[in-house]
Amino acid sequence: MLIGELAAKTGLTTKAIRFYEAQGLLQRPRRTAGGYRDYGEDTLGRISFIRVGQAVGFTLGELREVIAFRDRGQAPCCHVADMLEQKAADLDERIAELMSLRESLQALRDRASKLDPTTCPSTTVCHLIWPDARTAGVGSEI
Amino acid sequence: MLIGELAAKTGLTTKAIRFYEAQGLLQRPRRTAGGYRDYGEDTLGRISFIRVGQAVGFTLGELREVIAFRDRGQAPCCHVADMLEQKAADLDERIAELMSLRESLQALRDRASKLDPTTCPSTTVCHLIWPDARTAGVGSEI
DNA sequence: CTTGACCTTACAGTATAGGGGAAGGTGTAC
DNA sequence: GTACACCTTCCCCTATACTGTAAGGTCAAG
Numbered sequence: 001m002l003i004g005e006l007a008a009k010t011g012l013t014t015k016a017i018r019f020y021e022a023q024g025l026l027q028r029p030r031r032t033a034g035g036y037r038d039y040g041e042d043t044l045g046r047i048s049f050i051r052v053g054q055a056v057g058f059t060l061g062e063l064r065e066v067i068a069f070r071d072r073g074q075a076p077c078c079h080v081a082d083m084l085e086q087k088a089a090d091l092d093e094r095i096a097e098l099m100s101l102r103e104s105l106q107a108l109r110d111r112a113s114k115l116d117p118t119t120c121p122s123t124t125v126c127h128l129i130w131p132d133a134r135t136a137g138v139g140s141e142i
Numbered sequence: 143m144l145i146g147e148l149a150a151k152t153g154l155t156t157k158a159i160r161f162y163e164a165q166g167l168l169q170r171p172r173r174t175a176g177g178y179r180d181y182g183e184d185t186l187g188r189i190s191f192i193r194v195g196q197a198v199g200f201t202l203g204e205l206r207e208v209i210a211f212r213d214r215g216q217a218p219c220c221h222v223a224d225m226l227e228q229k230a231a232d233l234d235e236r237i238a239e240l241m242s243l244r245e246s247l248q249a250l251r252d253r254a255s256k257l258d259p260t261t262c263p264s265t266t267v268c269h270l271i272w273p274d275a276r277t278a279g280v281g282s283e284i
Numbered sequence: 285c286t287t288g289a290c291c292t293t294a295c296a297g298t299a300t301a302g303g304g305g306a307a308g309g310t311g312t313a314c
Numbered sequence: 315g316t317a318c319a320c321c322t323t324c325c326c327c328t329a330t331a332c333t334g335t336a337a338g339g340t341c342a343a344g
Contacts, residue, residue: 003290014290018293048266066271077254077268104198117217122212127219144320157302165301203300294336313319
């Protein structure tokens with residue numbers, strides 16, 4: 001199977017496939033007499049793994065680590081389980097950050113609805129963007 | 143006020159201040175006889191605006207737009223109000239995405255607790271990472 | 285023999301927000 | 315006069331996941 005066919009079957013671009021190879025996510029395939037990459041069916045499984053991994057939030061670097069286990073002949077499952085835990089914790093933290101940001105933004109919107117645009121002083125560009133209680137600490141030293 | 147003093151007062155680095163100038167977020171200041179940047183007190187307000195703007199999720203590019211209004215002598219408030227709405231909507235969407243991702247991750251963790259690491263087939267690197275109902279569509283064409 | 289589809293490598297660029305360090309000028313203190 | 319802090323411009327580097335483009339090789343059909 002040449003790279004174009006593999007791309008068509010997986011929905012990746014040929015660029016992406018070569019990129020994955022360069023990043024160590026796909027083993028270097030055998031080549032045809034003309035120098036073309038020639039893939040076996042097993043590559044489909046590899047790529048499926050990569051796509052699902054990406055979809056649940058793993059970076060290519062993290063997936064490469066997992067693949068390295070497999071390529072060394074070890075089962076990566078324990079490592080993957082740890083990564084799942086860590087990723088879930090990171091995600092919880094990130095979501096909390098965004099929720100907090102959402103509240104800051106809401107406070108600014110509330111404020112904006114009460115302020116008169118014609119009274120905006122030029123000293124700080126726009127009075128709608130102003131540190132409230134929630135954004136305190138940022139810029140507060142000024 | 144030279145750049146070092148401005149940096150100390152705002153908590154930015156001199157690098158960042160020059161970078162903001164290059165990006166059009168700060169006007170080019172007057173220079174001393176020796177060629178040093180010489181800032182007035184008004185710059186403190188500008189930088190405060192930038193820091194708060196960043197803290198509520200605006201990019202430097204978006205803040206530059208707002209500043210451009212002010213530098214053209216227009217009040218940017220209406221534009222800023224629109225941006226606040228848009229940013230809030232974007233953020234809601236992003237949070238929803240992450241929550242969905244969180245559920246996918248949770249499904250994989252639940253699955254992981256039931257699977258036996260010794261039965262992991264090498265065909266797809268690791269059986270812990272597998273498309274469930276929620277990640278369906280990704281990699282499904284394989 | 286030529287066209288066209290497909291493949292190869294390699295270099296550069298995208299967006300974001302700066303950081304690192306070189307090579308050299310300025311200003312003040314001793 | 316020289317040490318030292320501070321300033322200048324300039325170019326490259328970081329991470330992420332690729333895409334774009336150039337210049338050229340391979341292969342089957344007509």
